[in-house]
Amino acid sequence: MTDRAPWVIVIGAGPAGLLLGLMLGQKGVPVHIVEKGDRIDDRPRATHYSAPALRELHRAGVLEEARRRGFIIESISWRKLDLTYLGGFSQKVFPKDDKELMVCLPLDRLGQLLVEHLNYLSNVDIKYRHEVVDIGQDDCSAWVEVQTPTGKQKLRAKYVVGCDGASSKLRRCLFGDNFPGFTWEEQIVATNTYFDFDKYGLDDANFILHPQHWYMAARISKYGLWRITYGEEKGFSNEELIARQTMKFEKFLPGNPKPEEGKYKVESISPYRVHQRLAEHMRVGRVLLAADAAHLCNPFGGMGLTGGIADIGSLYDCLIGIYEQRADESILDRYDEVRRAMYNNVINPISSANMRRLFSLDPDTATDNDEFLMACKRAQADENFSREFQRGVNAIVHDFTQYYKSG
Numbered sequence: 144m145t146d147r148a149p150w151v152i153v154i155g156a157g158p159a160g161l162l163l164g165l166m167l168g169q170k171g172v173p174v175h176i177v178e179k180g181d182r183i184d185d186r187p188r189a190t191h192y193s194a195p196a197l198r199e200l201h202r203a204g205v206l207e208e209a210r211r212r213g214f215i216i217e218s219i220s221w222r223k224l225d226l227t228y229l230g231g232f233s234q235k236v237f238p239k240d241d242k243e244l245m246v247c248l249p250l251d252r253l254g255q256l257l258v259e260h261l262n263y264l265s266n267v268d269i270k271y272r273h274e275v276v277d278i279g280q281d282d283c284s285a286w287v288e289v290q291t292p293t294g295k296q297k298l299r300a301k302y303v304v305g306c307d308g309a310s311s312k313l314r315r316c317l318f319g320d321n322f323p324g325f326t327w328e329e330q331i332v333a334t335n336t337y338f339d340f341d342k343y344g345l346d347d348a349n350f351i352l353h354p355q356h357w358y359m360a361a362r363i364s365k366y367g368l369w370r371i372t373y374g375e376e377k378g379f380s381n382e383e384l385i386a387r388q389t390m391k392f393e394k395f396l397p398g399n400p401k402p403e404e405g406k407y408k409v410e411s412i413s414p415y416r417v418h419q420r421l422a423e424h425m426r427v428g429r430v431l432l433a434a435d436a437a438h439l440c441n442p443f444g445g446m447g448l449t450g451g452i453a454d455i456g457s458l459y460d461c462l463i464g465i466y467e468q469r470a471d472e473s474i475l476d477r478y479d480e481v482r483r484a485m486y487n488n489v490i491n492p493i494s495s496a497n498m499r500r501l502f503s504l505d506p507d508t509a510t511d512n513d514e515f516l517m518a519c520k521r522a523q524a525d526e527n528f529s530r531e532f533q534r535g536v537n538a539i540v541h542d543f544t545q546y547y548k549s550g
C-alpha cells in the first residue's frame with residue numbers, strides 16, 4: 144500500500160485498469176486503482192487475446208506467465224451446423240516462439256495474474272469497495288468522489304482514467320446517457336460448459352453459421368471446458384434465456400444431447416445484450432476513458448478487450464511521456480483522436496461483420512459469397528498470405544512515442 148499522493152487515479156480493477164496500473168507502476172508512477180467490488184469480476188467474458196493485446200502483456204512482463212497459465216490456440220474454423228468445415232486458419236504458420244500467437248486465458252485468471260504482479264509494487268494501491276460517484280477537475284488536478292464502507296471520500300490526482308467498464312460512471316459524468324452507436328436486437332448467452340467436442344474433431348475455436356442456432360465453441364481449458372456462446376432471439380428476459388438453454392443445446396450441439404443424458408455440464412451461464420458504441424471523446428481535460436468505458440463491440444472475434452488493451456498501451460505511452468517530461472499534454476488529444484479512429488475504422492466494422500456472418504449468410508453458399516471465408520480459403524493454400532491475414536488486426540496498434548518532443 145502506498146501513502147504517496149497518486150499521480151493517476153484509475154477507476155476499475157478490470158483487466159484494463161489493472162494493466163494500466165501495472166505498466167505505470169513499473170515506471171515508478173504513484174497510482175491508485177479504485178474498484179467498487181470487493182474482488183475482481185469472475186463472470187464468463189473475455190478468453191482470447193490477439194496480437195495487439197499480447198504486445199502490451201509482453202511490455203508489462205506478464206506474457207510468458209499468461210501463456211503458461213492459459214495456452215496458445217492452434218486453429219480456428221467456420222463451420223455449418225452439421226460441422227462441415229467452411230474455412231479457417233492455423234497459427235502453425237508462425238514460429239513457435241512468436242510472441243503474438245493468440246492466447247486463451249479466461250479474464251478472471253488474467254486479472255488474478257495482474258493483481259499478483261501489482262502486489263509487488265509499493266507505489267500502486269488497489270482500493271476495493273470504493274465506488275466512484277462523482278468526478279470533477281480544475282487546471283491542475285482531477286478528483287473523484289468515492290463511496291466507501293466508512294463514508295464518502297474525495298481523492299485527487301493529476302489525471303483520472305475511467306476503466307470502469309460498459310456502464311462507466313465516468314463516461315456518464317462526462318456525457319450523460321449519450322453513448323453513440325447501437326444495441327443488437329440479437330441477444331447472446333455465454334456459458335462455460337464441459338462437453339466432448341474433441342470427439343467431433345473440432346478446432347480450438349469454432350464459429351457455427353446458422354440463421355437460428357448460430358454459436359461459437361472455443362476450448363478454454365486444457366481439461367475439457369469450453370466457452371459456448373450462442374445467439375438468441377429478441378424479447379426474452381434473462382430468466383427465460385437461462386431456462387431455454389437445455390432446449391438450445393439439444394438443437395445445436397453435435398449429437399443433440401438431452402440434459403438428462405449427462406453428456407454436458409454447464410459450469411456458468413450469463414445472458415448479455417451486445418452493443419457497438421463509441422464515446423463522444425476519450426479525453427476531456429484531465430479525465431480519460433479507455434477500453435469498455437470508451438467503446439463496446441460484440442464478442443465474436445475477440446476484438447473487445449484486445450481493443451481495450453491496445454488503448455491501455457497507447458495511454459501508457461502518453462501518460463509516461465508526460466510524467467517523464469518527454470511529451471506535453473497535447474499528446475492526450477492525439478490519444479482521443481487516434482483511438483477513436485481505430486474503433487471507427489477497424490474494430491467496429493470487423494467485429495460487426497464477425498457477428499453478422501454467423502446468422503445472416505446462407506451456410507450452403509457462404510464460401511462463394513463471403514470475402515472473409517474466401518480469404519480463409521486462400522490462407523489455407525498460401526502461408527505468407529495466412530500470416531498477413533491473421534496479423535491484419537495489428538492495424539489497431541499505434542506508436543505514440545512518435546509524438547514525444549525531439550531530443
Ligand SMILES: Cc1cc2nc3c(=O)[nH]c(=O)nc-3n(C[C@H](O)[C@H](O)[C@H](O)COP(=O)(O)OP(=O)(O)OC[C@H]3O[C@@H](n4cnc5c(N)ncnc54)[C@H](O)[C@@H]3O)c2cc1C
Pocket residue numbers: 154155156157158159160177178179180183184187188189190191192250273274275276306307308309310311312333372415433434435436442444445446447448449450451
Ligand atoms: C461473453 C463475452 C465474451 C468476450 N470475449 C472476449 C474475448 O475473447 N476477447 C476479447 O478481447 N474481449 C472479449 N470480450 C469483451 C471483454 O470481456 C471486455 O472488453 C473486457 O472485460 C473489458 O474490460 P474493462 O477492464 O474495460 O472493463 P470490465 O472488465 O467491465 O471492468 C470494469 C471494472 O470497473 C469496476 N467499476 C465499474 N463502475 C465503477 C465505479 N463507479 N467505481 C469503481 N469501480 C467501478 C467494475 O466493478 C469492474 O471491476 C467478451 C465479452 C463478453 C460479454
